[in-house]
Amino acid sequence: MMSRLWQDFRPFLALPDRQARRRLLAGAALAALTGLMGMALLGLSGWFITATALAGLSTVTALAFDVFMPSAAIRLFALGRTAARYGERLVTHDATLAVLAALRERLFRAWSAAGAARALALRPARILFRLTADVDALDTLYLRLIVPLCTGFIAALAAGITLAFISPLLGLAIFAVLILSGSVMVWRISRAATPATLRRAALIEGLRSGVIDLASGQTELLMAGQLPARCADLGALETRLAAHETRLNRIETGAGIVFGVIAALLPPAVLVAAAMSGIGAPGVALALLVAMAASETLAPLRRGALDLARTRLAVRRIGPGLAPPAPSVIPPSPKDGVAVCLHHVTLRHDGAATAVLGDLSLEIRQGEHIALTGPSGIGKTSLLQCLAGEIAPQSGEVFCLPSARLTQRTELFHDSMRGNLRLAAHDAEDAELISALTAAGLESLFDSLPDGLDTMLGDRGQGLSGGQARRLALARMILRNAPVWLLDEPTEGLDGQTARDVLARLHRAKDQKAKDRTTVVTATHTRREAENADRILVLGQGGILAIHIRGSPGFDAALTALRPD
Ligand SMILES: Nc1ncnc2c1ncn2[C@@H]1O[C@H](COP(=O)(O)OP(=O)(O)OP(=O)(O)O)[C@@H](O)[C@H]1O
Structure with a gap:
């Protein structure tokens, strides 16, 4: 006792x-x-x-x-x-x-x-x-x-x-x-x-x-x-x-x-x-x-x-x-010219009986845009989590340049607009924050706020519509200035027009950083999010079922298989 x-x-x-x-x-x-x-x-x-x-x-x-x-x-x-x-x-x-x-x-x-x-x-x-x-x-x-x-x-x-x-x-x-x-x-x-x-x-x-x-x-x-x-x-x-x-x-x-x-x-x-x-x-x-x-x-x-x-x-x-925190699983950088490299990776969630991805190998070049598709629950988000260093693979090797992840649900905090944006870049000047807001299409909302960047947002971004919250999350991602963007269904839940505007702004922001050749990996179910991809990767049965390169007949067939707007 x-x-x-x-x-x-x-x-x-x-x-x-x-x-x-x-x-x-x-x-x-x-x-x-x-x-x-x-x-x-x-x-x-x-x-x-x-x-x-x-x-x-x-x-x-x-x-x-x-x-x-x-x-x-x-x-x-x-x-x-x-x-x-x-x-x-x-x-x-x-x-x-x-x-x-x-x-x-x-x-x-x-x-x-x-x-x-x-x-x-x-x-x-x-x-x-x-x-x-x-x-x-x-x-x-x-x-x-x-x-x-x-x-x-x-x-x-x-x-x-x-x-x-x-x-x-x-x-x-x-x-x-x-x-x-x-x-x-x-x-x-x-x-x-x-x-x-x-x-x-x-x-x-x-x-x-x-x-x-x-x-x-x-x-x-x-x-x-x-x-x-x-x-x-x-x-x-x-x-x-x-x-x-x-x-x-x-x-x-x-x-x-x-x-x-x-x-x-x-x-x-x-x-x-x-x-x-x-x-x-x-x-x-x-x-x-x-x-x-x-x-x-x-x-x-x-x-x-x-x-x-x-x-x-x-x-x-x-x-x-x-207990001392578990060592970081942030993946090391791959060789020059490559943004992401997976070598015989097996991924299983803690407590899950089976692996969600098994023996997966993949290489994504710097500047490439990849669309990850596949049925719901097949492991798209899990793969993005692995690239972001949030979960470690059970076996195999993962290499990835520093990344910023746009999660499925926009996490906004009970804080000012400035505080919410600075989560991505804690010492960013106001001018940089405003320019990111403009790039994300929030300039008119920003102009209408009497308190500007000091405007308080409620828990989970209350006070903003779903589309505005998504744009704010996008502005935050732009501020991160990371060479790899991991987008998890970036326009899910938005109406067609807003979704297309958010995507257009994403691509513009990516192109503005052209000299850094931003790499984008998008997990998606919709045609609009995949149509600008260089390659479409179809996930299934714990691995990659097919890879379709832009311009190939398979690419168009894969696009058609996705949900229209
Ligand atoms: N934290 C977790 N613990 C245990 N199992 C998990 C966890 N997160 C996800 N899973 C399981 O892993 C599998 C893959 O989930 P994941 O979210 O990666 O799928 P997805 O392809 O992104 O699905 P969706 O298209 O619906 O977003 C699912 O069966 C899910 O139940």
Whole structure:
């Protein structure tokens, strides 16, 4: 059990950021100092009050008793404790936030790797949940487990050592009781809370995904008459969630009562033990208050123990994402004059039973325009993904000049027009952006926007029509200035006139870069997208079924087989 816990938490304890690690250690030291100062304050106060009372019994001892040193020390401990607590809160919270921010960045980098991003894109609500709730749950690890465990151990050790000076047996007993009660408390509370904590986490995740689905699919649900049923489902989830919250609250209250009982039993136990050791009244008062103060440092562990299962779940889910990202599969450049070269390539998607392309060899010269055709699902997009370096082949070699890919779906972000365009060229000047917009046929739209390049676009390019969004994606591709263009059904979903205009502008932009001899590979089902190609490649049965060169009878037959406008 302990070794499995250690395995799970280990990657999160070895913090890569040295500064955060140092700050967290400083915070733990300050927390321990706060505990020690509290113990010293209570112990010394108890001893001082008892000793002054006893000293006052006779005039000689009353005159000889030094009241100044202990009272100065009490003041020092009181002020020191406040300052140490303030410093501890500042340092540990700052360090924890820095650690969590660094973790989010690492996770985001790992998830933005091609394969991981594709897998996670299927569950966007889950990505959001992991990036927020799971990472947030880790603050328990640092603030409510590591720091209080260190503080509790140091306080128990200090109490044991202090009391050992009065009576070694008493010191040992106090140390053992504190360590034992702290460990049993963490173990019992976390065990009792684990089922409800895990179910609550799953329900919150389900509720979030459900609400996101409900909000984004509202119209469809309304049309299908399913909106009330969906709302009722979410209501039921909410009720179950509330039941688990209640259970956890009960466990927390129970833990508070048990802790209160331990804290209440400790003083009489210490009294009895001290009396049996035969130490004087001031020593008894010191022992009593030191033990009480030390037991106080265990209190924050209750919350940590309650959230331990949630933290462990977060650690298990996030842990694999912290692995170093897979090496890049960006293909190397081919020999001079060649833009793309595939040598006996076999391509299979992760988790797929069969290869989508097998033993495929192909060479595309620089400046060539290739149309990739074939039935839906045959592997056209997969081939483009392989050329773009998004998926690696299982075997064979891929060479390709740097490429820009126009995906089937236009991805536009909730950002300004400038921000959306600069994804392709982050330091492009406004003049370059406007010239790309003009080349893509968006000059009239641009002129009509009062905020120009500062105009905000919604998620997925809301505020633009399908054709305008496609043109914006085209402008972005022009800005990339890559020698190879990989176009995935570039005019799908556009009306004939717009589609022809987009294609004409694409070819114009390509010709303007004539000196660089842009190579174009277009995956297509339509005649208009293939008619300007130099060669039409027909994919089928995991490979190339036929290659038709422009001007050959096969070329015209292949064109005719494609969908008209
Ligand atoms: N990420 C993936 N994981 C597993 N299988 C995938 C993945 N992406 C695509 N496939 C499968 O690979 C095959 C080829 O898909 P691909 O998208 O390359 O076909 P396509 O020829 O471009 O189709 P279309 O013309 O409809 O766009 C399909 O059977 C598809 O289900």
